[in-house]
Amino acid sequence: MKYRGRLLILFLILIAFFAPLSLLRTLALFGAFLLFLNLLYLFFLEQGLRIRRKDPIVRIYKNQLARIELEIQNRSWFPMLAAVLSDGISTFDAHGQNRQKLDILPKSKRIIQYALRGTERGRWELGPVRIELRDFLGMQSVTVESPERGHLVVYPAMVPLSFHPGDGSPVGELPSPFRIHEDPGRFRSLREYQVGDDLRRINWKSTAHVGKLIATEYESSMDSPLLVILNIYGPSFPLKERYLYTEWAISYGASLVSTATMAGQMTGLVSNGLLPDREERLYIPPAHESATPILDSLASLRISEDDEGWDLFHRALVEVPYRAHVAYVGVFGGEKLQELVLLSRRKGCTFAVYIVGATAENLRELHQWQVPVVEMEYENE
Structure with missing residues (x-):
């Protein structure tokens, strides 16, 4: 469009020089002057335009709404009128909200917001942002494209679960039913001294006030790091x-x-699924602040077709902290799953199985191993 405007200016200048009528020459010069101002307006407007994503990476759970925010700055001395903004979306439907009309005053900015519903797990690209600037005569336009791309990371859908490992290491964030896990930093109550109580429990101030021995009781707490073993070996699932x-x-x-992260526990995950960017298995040992890397990886994890990954599961169990909680998620694994149960017990870990597609015989065998079993509920999506 700018090139057409330049050619039109050149044409009008030629008319102004060679036209036989003075009125025609005057009109041609006036038209060329207006078109030149038009080009200057677009040039300064383009140079003063700034586009920024407020959140380069937006993370949501599946079926939640993501709020996309764009900051558009007009640093020029001219108003931006009737510009059109569009943001590229690879997969999801924004119902036209990603395309909007823009009017911005000089030396000001505007925040553009629109919502996307993440209906598919994955990592999706947003952008580029394009703004079509139009001149005040409505004859020319120029498109400005931002090189900055954004990403929408859609985590797997959330299932309401509780985290009660049953046992763990003394003193932590989880409530414990065992008195051996009493935390001296968590006062609970006072009671009368009983034979066998440690002398360090005696509250001497209360004892002097009441005239008999008073002992202090503390709340019991524990920590139990979580290791999730995620088995998504493709051939083990029914094809349909x-x-x-x-x-x-x-x-x-x-x-x-x-759930474990919200309870203040270290979390880790090992899976035979494949990471698409590195074509390798997923293994993140239990640690604090590891939830985001784990969920980012699960967002784009692919099914495994060539390796069941039991050796990787064994290695992860060998490295897991003592008295951790191990959760196996996947299909019934027979003797190989039983080996994982025995190995975790040798390390003092609790073990739970979250199983899908299990038969009645599979469930009976799991109950014989004396491990908690949760049958995963699913629905057609």
Whole structure:
């Protein structure tokens, strides 16, 4: 469009020089002057335009709404009139909200917001942002494209789960039913001294006030790091239900990590699924602040087709902290799953199984191993 404007200015200048009529020459010069001002307006407007994403990476859970925010600055001395903004979206439908009309005063900015619903797990690209600037005569336009791209990370769907490992290491963030886990930093109550109480429990101030021995009771607490073993080996799922079972297994794994993190526990995850960017298995040992890397990885994790990954599961259990909680998520693994149960018990860990597609015989065998079993519920999406 700018090139057409320049050619039109050149044409009008030629008319002004060679036209036989003075009126025609005057009109041509006046038109060329207006078009020149038009080009200057677009030039300064383009140079003063700044586009910025307020959040380069937006993270949501599946089926939640993501709020996308763009900051548009007009640093020029001219108003931006009737410009059109559009933001590229790879997969999701924004119902036209990603395309809006812009009017911005000189030396000011505007925040553009629109919402996307993340209906598919994954990492999706947003952008580029394009703004079509138009001149005040409505004859020319120029498109400005921002090189900055954004990403929408859609985590697996959340499943309401509780985190009650049953045992762990003394003194932590989780309530414990065992008196051996009493935390001296958490006062609970006072009671009368009983035979066998440690002398360090005696509250001498209260004893002097009441005239008999008074002992202090403390709340019991514990810590239990979580290791999720996520088995999404493709051939172990029924072909017809493979996608559905895999998505629910990943959702349960993500929900366990989120629930344990909210309870203040270290979290880790090992899976035979593949990371698309590195084509390797997913293994993040239990640690604090590991929930975000785990959920980012689960957002784009792919099903495994060539390796069951039991050796990786064994290695992760060997490295897991003592008295941790191990949650196996996936299909029934037979003797190999039983080996994981025995190995975790040798390390003093509690073990739970979240199973999908299990038969009645599989469930009876799991109960014989005396491990808690949760059958994953699923629905057609």
